[in-house]
Amino acid sequence: MNKIIKYVLYDILRSKIIVAYTLFLLLLSIGLFNLGGSPDKGLLSLLNLVLLTVPLISIVFATTHFYNSYEFMELLVSQPIRRSKIFMSEYLGVSLSLSAAFLIGVGIPVLLFAPGATGLYLVLTGVFITFIFVALAFLASVITRDKAKGIGIALMLWFYFALIYDGIVLFILYSFGDYPLEYATLALTALNPVDLGRVMVLLNLDVSAMMGYTGALYKSIFGSGWGVGIAFMILVLWVLVPLLVSRRAFTRRDL
Amino acid sequence: MYKSYGKLQVLRGVSVELEEGKVISIIGPNGAGKTTMSKCILGMVLPDSGDIKINGESVLKKHLYRSQIGYMPQIGKYPENMKIRQVIEMVRDIRKKAAVDEELIGLYRLEEMYDKRMGSLSGGTKQKVSAALAFLFDPQILILDEPTAGLDPISAEILKGKILKEKKKGKLVLITSHVMSEIEEVADEILCLVDGNVMFYETISDLKAQTQETRLSRAVAKIMNEGRMQ
Numbered sequence: 001m002n003k004i005i006k007y008v009l010y011d012i013l014r015s016k017i018i019v020a021y022t023l024f025l026l027l028l029s030i031g032l033f034n035l036g037g038s039p040d041k042g043l044l045s046l047l048n049l050v051l052l053t054v055p056l057i058s059i060v061f062a063t064t065h066f067y068n069s070y071e072f073m074e075l076l077v078s079q080p081i082r083r084s085k086i087f088m089s090e091y092l093g094v095s096l097s098l099s100a101a102f103l104i105g106v107g108i109p110v111l112l113f114a115p116g117a118t119g120l121y122l123v124l125t126g127v128f129i130t131f132i133f134v135a136l137a138f139l140a141s142v143i144t145r146d147k148a149k150g151i152g153i154a155l156m157l158w159f160y161f162a163l164i165y166d167g168i169v170l171f172i173l174y175s176f177g178d179y180p181l182e183y184a185t186l187a188l189t190a191l192n193p194v195d196l197g198r199v200m201v202l203l204n205l206d207v208s209a210m211m212g213y214t215g216a217l218y219k220s221i222f223g224s225g226w227g228v229g230i231a232f233m234i235l236v237l238w239v240l241v242p243l244l245v246s247r248r249a250f251t252r253r254d255l
Numbered sequence: 256m257y258k259s260y261g262k263l264q265v266l267r268g269v270s271v272e273l274e275e276g277k278v279i280s281i282i283g284p285n286g287a288g289k290t291t292m293s294k295c296i297l298g299m300v301l302p303d304s305g306d307i308k309i310n311g312e313s314v315l316k317k318h319l320y321r322s323q324i325g326y327m328p329q330i331g332k333y334p335e336n337m338k339i340r341q342v343i344e345m346v347r348d349i350r351k352k353a354a355v356d357e358e359l360i361g362l363y364r365l366e367e368m369y370d371k372r373m374g375s376l377s378g379g380t381k382q383k384v385s386a387a388l389a390f391l392f393d394p395q396i397l398i399l400d401e402p403t404a405g406l407d408p409i410s411a412e413i414l415k416g417k418i419l420k421e422k423k424k425g426k427l428v429l430i431t432s433h434v435m436s437e438i439e440e441v442a443d444e445i446l447c448l449v450d451g452n453v454m455f456y457e458t459i460s461d462l463k464a465q466t467q468e469t470r471l472s473r474a475v476a477k478i479m480n481e482g483r484m485q
Contacts, residue, residue: 003348007341014336071332075342078297079349080322254300 004076004086008093011072012065018101021057025105028053029113039114040205043122047201050106050126051194055133056158062094062137063154067147074255083251087138091243095134099127118204125197128235132193133158135239139246142253165192182217190231193238200231257304258291258451265291266302267451275395278418278428280438282475283448289431290329292448293398296429297326309396322350325389329400329431331381335374339365339384342373343391350392359387362413378405386414390421397421397428403437415441435472447475454479 012018028049033042069090076086106126110119140153169188173181189195203222221227258266265288273279281289294300296307298314298321306313314320333342343360347353360366363383373381382405389397399418403411418428418441432438438445438459445462447454455462455478459471468474 003345007337007345011334011336069334072334072337074299074332075334075346076349077299078321078324078326078328079346080319081349082318252301254294 004081004089005093005096007072008069008090009097011069012093012097017061018097021061021098022101022105025102026109029106029109033109033113040118043110043114043118043201044205046106046110047122047198050122051129051198052162054102054126054129055162055194058095058098058130058133059137059140059154059158060151061098062134063141063151064147065094066090066138066141067150077255084247087247087250091134091138091247095131098130098134102126102130118201121201121204124232125201125235128232128239129193129197132235132238132242135242135246139242139249142246142249161192161194165195169195186218186221190234193235196231196234196238200228258288258295258300258302265451266295268305269448269451269453270305271446271453271456273427273429275427276422276425277444278422278430278442279444279446280442281429281431281446281448282433282438283454287448288451289448290400293326293400293429293431296398297321297324322352322392323395325392325394325397327382327385327389327397327399327402329404330378331385333373333381333384335372337373338370339373339376340369342384343388346388346391352392355393356390357387359383359390359413359417362417363387363410379407379410382406383410386417390417395426397426399428399430401431401433403432403434411437435470435475439471445471445475447478449479 029046032045032049033039035042035045073086073090077083103123107123110123136157137154140157141150143153144150169185172188173185176184189199199218200222203219222231257268258264265286269288269292281292283289291300295302296314298316298318301315307315309320309323312320337345363386365383365387368376368380373384376384382402386399386402389399397418402414402418406414415437418430422428422441422443428441430438430442442459444456444458446456457465462474462478463469463471466474466477468477
């Protein structure tokens, strides 16, 4: 498998998009840390931008990469290797290179300007989000053969998780405001990896005090080692479920 | 073997047994299922039902058997920004085998073009790379999908010579082609597919004897016409 990953990485590094992505994140992080007064403020603005851009770039890049590697995969399929191996190599190649870009672009500035637990959570969340959205992108690409359709589905997924989902949650909270919704919101958060990541980082910042009763509940859950453990488990599930579903589909389709 | 793409039935119960040491040519009108059949053998297309056995063992959902097969696709598709050298090295890497048979690389002078990108190659040169890759590991089975389409006459001659040479080594060679004169030169047997069914599977000499024609193209045309009238 390592051999194939090597060729996938080689192909990705040639395209220079990954370099541009790294520089973009680097500029963004350094800029935000220098702009705000306190490192906490910098982390907060960085969190919001990271949760918007990282899923978008991961999902679009991974989808286009998948369709552009079609010939590569076709060439490999007639060779004596398992299809699942080809698929996993493609997945790891893309998600590892995007994660490396994130670690350089955001990880290093965070380490320099705001080292600590919150920074660590932010970086971990970013890496998880990368793996999750690459998996979702591969799922979208395996579903349809048509490149334009695939990118459309990928963008819809991003739109849903980054924007629409929060709208739905707000609507539910507003409509059922008279009922105790603490645990319901907790469940709703787990159903969106972006929100889950956001909550985990926010609770490590002091701003959670402003989130009222729900915030206190979240704090009591995510503040404990248990809660963080469960949250990370859910993020792992968010990687595995789309990945395994798409891998299964990939090994059972015609090329 | 059965295979359909959505509502389109491509292979409707194709069942044949092919022996080694022969060159078998798969013919038939466009869309008869020739390419689909060879892709099924390679595991690129998964049949809906039926089985494919090589040396008595089913190969469905397996992958190691492919080290015994050399495949030359109809239209070779390669990653555009890889160089010829990289493509060859990568396949070599995957097969974990040093190349055994570099004859075609030499004859086609591919080494001189090793540093050209696949995307910049002409269709014919890509075909040469495909052919070289198919023969590179001295496989027991060769599947060549319209091998000479797009090749210049000299290169096509080289390829035909190579096919005959491999046949003498006792290999099974499957060729799909439309060029009857070419089939007559290299093939022993003909497998004719029409609308996903086997129309006939005969040796060339039998075909000629049956139809009392001296030219293969006439013999095949005669049988096809008779088939249509029935």
